[in-house]
Amino acid sequence: MTPPRRWTEAIVAAGAVRAAYVPEASTGRSDALEPAGAELVEGAALELHPVPLAAAPGPVISFLDGIQRWAVVGYDGATPIVRAHVAAAVRRRGPDRRPRTADEATRELVITRLAALSAPVRRALEEAGVEIVDLAADETGQPGRALRAAHGRVDRAREDVERELGERCAGRLGPEEWLVVDGLLSESRVLAEHPRVLGVIKSHGAQYFEGAALERALTVPADHRTSAFRPLGHQHQPVYSWYLRLWPWQGNDLLYGLLRIEARPHPASVAQATALSGWLLRERAPVSTPDARWDRLLYPIHDVETYLRSRAPRDLLPAAGSRLPKTGS
């Protein structure tokens, strides 16, 4: 079916920027995007700063990322029993430009509502020696609710593993070594206060501006950054942050190629923002394809994910075969 070209062409002709993006929300999910607020720490208004390419701040850079996998491996009655694997790794890149694993951590979990299980099943679980996360009564009751709760626990477990590993790695960083974390720094005081740790956030569920400032932030051109600001709202630890555009967004989406960088809340972070952004711009190459998020996914982070996926249990992947009922006896 031919798309309705007439009005789309008309709005572009009227000054709108052409885009092509099918948001996840369009397939059924909806995220509440509430503005959280921000305090500018660089200049009087949110401004755009051109970013020239720059060298890495040190010869050795470490990258931290984590993964999670989970699956319902059984039901006892209507109570789901979830098996989860969470892992995080730090891959250290030296002068030879090749990342190598410096540290890693994994957790294997069983998530369920123990009280809802029959005695034999509960005993079998407790005797298996696995780490059990017990869901509260108000989190279960319906299988769908239990699965949402389990998902949240898996997220939390992964964040815990990432944070623990990040703090361990940050404590061991050499005087010229840097650590790049995939995600928020504000979850950890150690990370948020470290002078050589950056957080790279590629999902933008939370917005910090409104009106003209929001438009300026989300339409920052490629090779530019915004002024630094201090995010407000639900941040656990104070950090400084700024937006950085890796690739031109025109023709794609507002969030295409858009990163938000977090650094320690210190004037030095503002002073270094352009140089650090210039370095991160260089990390655009090599591109992280075939990952769908390649426009925002730095290759070394993609590398950590690839490493973790290669070591994750294969039986937590969706079955490749048909789920049709087996026929015959």
Next chain:
Amino acid sequence: MIDKSRPIPVGRVVATELKPATPHQFHFWTANETTIGIGAIVRVEASERGALGVGRVVYGVVTDGFAYSDLATPLHDVVGAEGDPARAAEAPTVRQEIRLWTAAVLRQIPEEPLQPVPLGQVHVAGDADVAQALRMDAYVGGAQPTPIPIGLYTSGGLEAPVYLDADFLLGPEAAHLNISGVSGLATKTSAVEFLLASVFRHFPAHKGRIAAVCFNVKGPDLCFLDRPGELDAEDRRRYARLDVEPRPFERVRYFAPFKADGVNLNTLRTHPDLVSDVDALVWGLQEVLDFAEVLLNRDDIDAKADAFIDFLADRVLNKEFDDGFGRQHRVQNFADLDALFRAIFDGLEATGRSDMWRTHHIATIRKVRNRLANISTRCKGLVTDDGPSNDLPWGELQDRTVYVVDVANVDPLGQDLVFARVVSKLREHLERRDLGVDAVVVFVDELNKYAPADGPETYVKKMLLDISERGRYLGLVLFGAEQFRSQVHRRIVGNAGTLVYGRMDMDELATPGYQVLSPATKIKLATLPIGELMVRHPHFTQPIFVRFPRPAPLRGRDGVERFPPAADLPFEDAVVRQLVQLDRRIRPNQVKDLITDRTAEDVRRALAGVRRARPEDALAYFRKALGTRIAPAAPRPRHVVPPLNPISEEPY
């Protein structure tokens, strides 16, 4: 020695639905920085707990290699580098890459049941592994071991000797070796020289005595086998590793025909310090007539001519023979034979009889006469009209001795004659077990020329085929070499139990005979360095790459620089030189006085007699052989034999 005390895996077998492990092939990955390469031998063991195939050991040889990164499409590299190739190299992170190798299975232990290769760890093969992988354990040890070292398998600084099985190289199980390679790198000749040295050193005692007959068909290739060449420390180490003495051949005998003048040897080994070791190769009518078929063009010889030649050989040669016109003949050389022909023509003309002589038509007789007369012209220096012959020491071949027959500068017709006669004599004596040795290696280079895949069925080709197909039972072993294997008669190549390849031409590698090789193996063959070979042998299920040391003898091209050939001498001086070589006491003027006013034929005949007899007093023998000087008689008018009848197009 390869250290096996701590086996460290260098790779791991991987199998996917698209690239599964099979009983004959498997794939494994290694670190990006690895010593594994095409031709490396590896050992696979599934030793991990719970793995399938635990206890099974598989040996393989790497036949192909792949490298790729996680790049989805080339376009993404362009995007990442923003269209600038220079920037691609500046990316802060190197993409993940893989080194994936394909290996062909050499051997599985246990051999039955034959199963897919287990997904186990991959180790670099050590000495014992190489022996197992190539099934050398069957003949390296035991009560009657038969190993012949051919070179060192090397991989990543590790090396292990590779042995051929004498029973499969020199008979009787299989035999013959064929070596291919582009010209100009001296690989083929060097490899054969080294292998001959190895054969002489390691030929099993229970198999008896062995000698080699090498035909030098081009330049000075084999002219200095008894002279030491340059060897460096690495070469000497390899010799020691292979237990072969780094010395030139101790016993070498050279044979070369004369040039047309009958006194200067037709070889590049004519330096004054060396020429005394060269024996003249001179054949007379008797030696030639047995192989007349070689010399007669098959296109114009027929059953009638064949019958007449057989008649001459059986009824005339070395017998008292009545020509039917009242004259007795005893034909011992070409001159005698020509006298017989003249007598026949004269007799037929004088008696006015028909065109037939003893059932042979005069046209047939004329044709055979012309062809035989042509032999002594085209092969002048090899074939003598009327002098005594000088031949290889049939029946007295010595153990571990190389006999070099230098025919490099001989007319192709003469080369054919030499091949045919020498090989036939070898076969004849080996059949009677009276050659002096139990086995003979015959080395023939340029098989493209002597046994081409297409072209006429020459006597030489038939003879080489005969060696290839039946020689192994006799101990007559052919080491053949050529530039293009595809252009050699397939039965000759096919009967070679051992095939050796030096650097190959890509066009040659594109021919069907090389389809079994992987593209990577072909590329390796096309770029093979000097001193490295690919070997196929009945015990090896896959081709193996080996390195061999430089041969200990002086290389031909170095030899002619160190021992430049002497210029051809005038007739008198050449005669003097030959006699002085036989007897140092002889003064040149004595000889020159003797041969003044003597015909060159008389001098050559007397000289040949001295050479053959090797008397105590060479000058006295020479003087006697020359005979009393007799004043030349007035020349008789030459009787030209006119044709009896004009020869028709179809005289029969």
